[in-house]
Amino acid sequence: MVIFSHMGMTGLGQKVKIIPYEFLSLDETGKNFVLDVSKEDLTLSIEVKNLQGEKLGEIGDFVIDSMGRIPFVLLSHGAKMIFIPYDALSIEGNFFVLDATQEKLASAPAVGEREDSIDQSKAKEIYRYFGQTPYWTEEF
Numbered sequence: 001m002v003i004f005s006h007m008g009m010t011g012l013g014q015k016v017k018i019i020p021y022e023f024l025s026l027d028e029t030g031k032n033f034v035l036d037v038s039k040e041d042l043t044l045s046i047e048v049k050n051l052q053g054e055k056l057g058e059i060g061d062f063v064i065d066s067m068g069r070i071p072f073v074l075l076s077h078g079a080k081m082i083f084i085p086y087d088a089l090s091i092e093g094n095f096f097v098l099d100a101t102q103e104k105l106a107s108a109p110a111v112g113e114r115e116d117s118i119d120q121s122k123a124k125e126i127y128r129y130f131g132q133t134p135y136w137t138e139e140f
Helices: 039-043 102-106 120-129
Strands: 002-007 014-019 024-026 033-035 046-049 055-063 072-077 080-085 089-092 095-098
Touching: 055 080, 055 102, 072 102, 080 102, 080 120
Parallel strands: 046 095
Antiparallel strands: 002 014, 024 033, 046 055, 055 072, 072 080, 089 095
């Protein structure tokens, strides 16, 4: 998968999409990638479903840390925005799968209205809630 950023529909703000690597090809110079999708395809939302195929929400954004890693995605679940550890997701075709129920997401820690970042203790709490080990605590 490739993370692709582009200008929004009105030209304001950047949008981020995850695109299968197979959708990219090199041009004849070998210096530029060519993406063979329509502009409309780039504006479609990225759905998250559970293991039973039930839609849980849509990815609103990706959180990228200073090392270029993705620790979280921001999931729009009804009226609630939830940080989901990226490692808790798997990719299935053109959507993500999260091993969670509607009830689990309903009681998940929500993103505060003015919250644009989270501290390490809250990040650990979110990882723990979703049964994940924070990558920054793993030994290599």
